[in-house]
Amino acid sequence: METEEILEELLSVEVEIQDVQGQIKVLLDQQEKLYERQSELKLILESCQASGSPAKEGVPTAVENWSGHFEWDSHADDVRFNVFGISKYRANQREIINAVMSRRDVLVIMAAGGGKSLCYQLPALLRDGVALVVSPLLSLIQDQVMGLAALGIPAFMLTSTTSKEDEKFIYKALEKGEGELKILYVTPEKISKSKRFMSKLEKCHHAGRLSLISVDEAHCCSQWGHDFRPDYKNLGILKTQFPSVPVLALTATATQKVQNDLIEMLHISKCVKFVSTVNRPNLFYIVREKSSVGKVVIDEIAEFIQESYPNKESGIVYCFSRKECQQVANELLERGISADYYHADMDVNAREKVHMRWSNNKLQVIVGTVAFGMGINKPDVRFVIHHSLSKSMETYYQESGRAGRDGLPSECVLFFRPADVPRQSSMVFYENAGLQNLYDIVRFCQSRRQCRRSAFFRHFAEPFQNCNGMCDNCAYSSEIKDVDVSRQAKLMVSLLQDMQDNDQRLTMLQLVDKMKVKHKELGSDLKKEEMEQLVVRLILDRILKEEFQHTAYATNAYVTTGPLAKQVLQGKKTIKLEVSTGQKNMAGNLKSVKRSLTSSDLRVKLDELRKELSLVHGGIFPHSVLSSEQISMLSSQRPNSIEELERMIGKLKAEKYGSRILEEINKYADSGQPGDAALNENQDCDSRFRKKLKTKKALVVIESSEDEA
Ligand SMILES: Nc1ncnc2c1ncn2[C@@H]1O[C@H](COP(=O)(O)OP(=O)(O)OP(=O)(O)O)[C@@H](O)[C@H]1O
Numbered sequence: 023m024e025t026e027e028i029l030e031e032l033l034s035v036e037v038e039i040q041d042v043q044g045q046i047k048v049l050l051d052q053q054e055k056l057y058e059r060q061s062e063l064k065l066i067l068e069s070c071q072a073s074g075s076p077a078k079e080g081v082p083t084a085v086e087n088w089s090g091h092f093e094w095d096s097h098a099d100d101v102r103f104n105v106f107g108i109s110k111y112r113a114n115q116r117e118i119i120n121a122v123m124s125r126r127d128v129l130v131i132m133a134a135g136g137g138k139s140l141c142y143q144l145p146a147l148l149r150d151g152v153a154l155v156v157s158p159l160l161s162l163i164q165d166q167v168m169g170l171a172a173l174g175i176p177a178f179m180l181t182s183t184t185s186k187e188d189e190k191f192i193y194k195a196l197e198k199g200e201g202e203l204k205i206l207y208v209t210p211e212k213i214s215k216s217k218r219f220m221s222k223l224e225k226c227h228h229a230g231r232l233s234l235i236s237v238d239e240a241h242c243c244s245q246w247g248h249d250f251r252p253d254y255k256n257l258g259i260l261k262t263q264f265p266s267v268p269v270l271a272l273t274a275t276a277t278q279k280v281q282n283d284l285i286e287m288l289h290i291s292k293c294v295k296f297v298s299t300v301n302r303p304n305l306f307y308i309v310r311e312k313s314s315v316g317k318v319v320i321d322e323i324a325e326f327i328q329e330s331y332p333n334k335e336s337g338i339v340y341c342f343s344r345k346e347c348q349q350v351a352n353e354l355l356e357r358g359i360s361a362d363y364y365h366a367d368m369d370v371n372a373r374e375k376v377h378m379r380w381s382n383n384k385l386q387v388i389v390g391t392v393a394f395g396m397g398i399n400k401p402d403v404r405f406v407i408h409h410s411l412s413k414s415m416e417t418y419y420q421e422s423g424r425a426g427r428d429g430l431p432s433e434c435v436l437f438f439r440p441a442d443v444p445r446q447s448s449m450v451f452y453e454n455a456g457l458q459n460l461y462d463i464v465r466f467c468q469s470r471r472q473c474r475r476s477a478f479f480r481h482f483a484e485p486f487q488n489c490n491g492m493c494d495n496c497a498y499s500s501e502i503k504d505v506d507v508s509r510q511a512k513l514m515v516s517l518l519q520d521m522q523d524n525d526q527r528l529t530m531l532q533l534v535d536k537m538k539v540k541h542k543e544l545g546s547d548l549k550k551e552e553m554e555q556l557v558v559r560l561i562l563d564r565i566l567k568e569e570f571q572h573t574a575y576a577t578n579a580y581v582t583t584g585p586l587a588k589q590v591l592q593g594k595k596t597i598k599l600e601v602s603t604g605q606k607n608m609a610g611n612l613k614s615v616k617r618s619l620t621s622s623d624l625r626v627k628l629d630e631l632r633k634e635l636s637l638v639h640g641g642i643f644p645h646s647v648l649s650s651e652q653i654s655m656l657s658s659q660r661p662n663s664i665e666e667l668e669r670m671i672g673k674l675k676a677e678k679y680g681s682r683i684l685e686e687i688n689k690y691a692d693s694g695q696p697g698d699a700a701l702n703e704n705q706d707c708d709s710r711f712r713k714k715l716k717t718k719k720a721l722v723v724i725e726s727s728e729d730e731a
């Protein structure tokens with residue numbers, strides 16, 4: 023066989039392998055769906071056998087109707103509103119609470135900020151006895167206990183930081199039922215390592231006082247999950263020791279594999295499963311072109327924050343490296359934004375301090391690496407900016423998902439430039455499917471037409487839902503044209519081929535530099551950025567591929583010819599680039615949306631008031647005093663009596679903070695300031711935001727005419 027022939031066959035085999043891999047993926051997806059259906063059917067069968075009725079297909083709701091009426095309905099409504107200050111349930115909350123109250127084990131998969139905590143905190147108050155909550159992080163536990171204390175709910179934690187006095191109180195409450203203890207938070211280590219604790223818990227159970235067990239962030243059980251914690255593996259003991267106590271496992275993301283794992287590890291094979299959508303309708307997704315000049319990127323980030331969030335609303339900026347984190351934080355600071363950094367190299371105390379300042383609204387922006395992850399409980403994060411791209415769609419979903427946990431409109435902005443791809447790829451190439459995952463998010467970033475949301479639905483294998491104009495590609499009609507770059511692609515491939523023939527390798531940037539020289543000779547008009555885009559496009563299309571080499575200090579990513587290179591060389595493949603004609607000015611467009619959303623003076627006053635009250639009430643979080651949603655409601659409806667206030671924020675908060683809130687509202691009314699008219703028209707901030715975006719074209723016109731004026 024001639025070398026040429028071998029190469030020819032090798033190419034077609036490689037192409038065939040790619041096709042087979044595609045088919046395997048489809049089959050795996052199909053298998054996943056079948057597994058899901060299998061466990062559903064098993065559950066239906068079990069319930070039917072338990073109730074003695076024949077197994078009828080397609081009638082699970084007849085067996086378990088969790089939205090019906092239950093004896094605790096009115097008590098639950100009373101506690102929800104008057105203690106938690108929550109005016110209505112969000113999707114699935116009521117059903118989950120009903121299942122727990124019916125003493126069933128429950129698995130809850132609900133997006134970040136969906137309101138999972140209420141699903142165990144409310145039943146904990148409705149039931150007699152103590153609810154045990156296992157949570158993986160001290161900071162998460164502290165936040166929760168503090169928030170509950172602010173609501174007057176007797177919640178405690180038993181961790182390494184618990185004082186001897188509190189420990190004594192907790193053990194007494196468990197053993198003898200003395201003292202007020204409704205919710206007890208522990209880390210998983212307590213269950214697996216403290217015999218003393220387990221023996222007290224057993225006593226509590228024997229006396230019939232263990233009301234429920236909740237395992238928060240339950241994906242930590244599974245090695246397939248992203249935050250595996252070895253001690254979570256031992257939590258199955260809870261069901262074994264306390265079989266009659268309902269176990270509630272909660273997590274924000276879990277693939278079918280992780281779900282199956284959790285059910286097995288926690289011994290909750292008969293659990294009722296509630297899976298909510300991954301969609302976060304209040305999040306607006308934007309991908310922005312990232313300048314190759316570092317300072318320009320920071321200028322743009324700073325401008326975005328200052329113009330869109332003049333009232334110092336909280337945000338996060340994610341960076342690729344620790345060094346970059348410090349640099350970006352310092353540069354934002356220089357531009358007048360209160361920002362600080364957070365990464366794994368800092369000692370625990372320093373990190374905790376930054377986190378606390380941010381949680382208390384004393385710091386506007388945290389600039390973090392991925393280390394700033396699980397444990398962020400702040401509900402009113404208005405923006406998450408990615409200074410560099412994440413390593414996968416899953417990571418991006420989680421990181422961006424830290425915005426808007428309170429359900430109010432928030433923005434997720436990702437700054438993308440092709441040159442960031444090799445930085446990430448040289449970190450992830452050795453991970454299982456690392457490159458594939460990275461290229462998925464690169465595809466997401468490169469697309470200028472496809473709905474950003476649809477990429478999430480596809481990734482999480484969920485049916486498509488309407489985006490409602492809540493992403494840049496759906497909201498802004500910018501002119502995009504497909505430019506045929508087959509000629510340039512061919513040139514690029516042959517250039518690389520020549521280099522390889524001479525045993526030389528090029529990084530992406532070197533390749534682009536060399537292309538620039540060639541292009542000049544040919545008179546091609548592709549800009550440097552477009553050339554970088556083309557390299558990435560060709561990598562995604564398998565015409566080029568990345569290769570990696572370790573040096574003593576780093577891993578270098580090189581670009582070489584890929585399995586389909588020949589097709590380009592032979593002119594059998596057309597390559598097109600999506601290029602915007604006429605720069606679409608995102609910041610400008612966003613400004614016009616934001617202008618209608620800027621806070622009224624009363625909102626600002628109430629925001630200041632909640633900060634003040636949070637300090638007076640023992641340094642609790644401002645959002646524990648009043649949520650952003652409650653501030654919106656109060657500033658639009660302006661109650662003027664305690665009774666009216668009670669009807670809006672519940673008895674507990676009205677009693678605790680009512681007089682000060684009314685004082686502030688009256689002061690404001692006396693000053694003759696107008697109300698928040700936009701809000702009066704439509705209190706649903708979220709839908710207002712969407713409406714504005716739907717009328718984007720009109721907005722853009724108004725914006726430009728104002729700018730001209
Ligand atoms: N029905 C509701 N109406 C309004 N706000 C709610 C409701 N339920 C929960 N919230 C608020 O939403 C925010 C997020 O809730 P929670 O912390 O329970 O989310 P979560 O699902 O546990 O998210 P994560 O996965 O990020 O931990 C909190 O501020 C909470 O008070």
Ligand SMILES: [Mg+2]
Nearest residue numbers: 138139238239
């Ligand atoms: Mg939670």
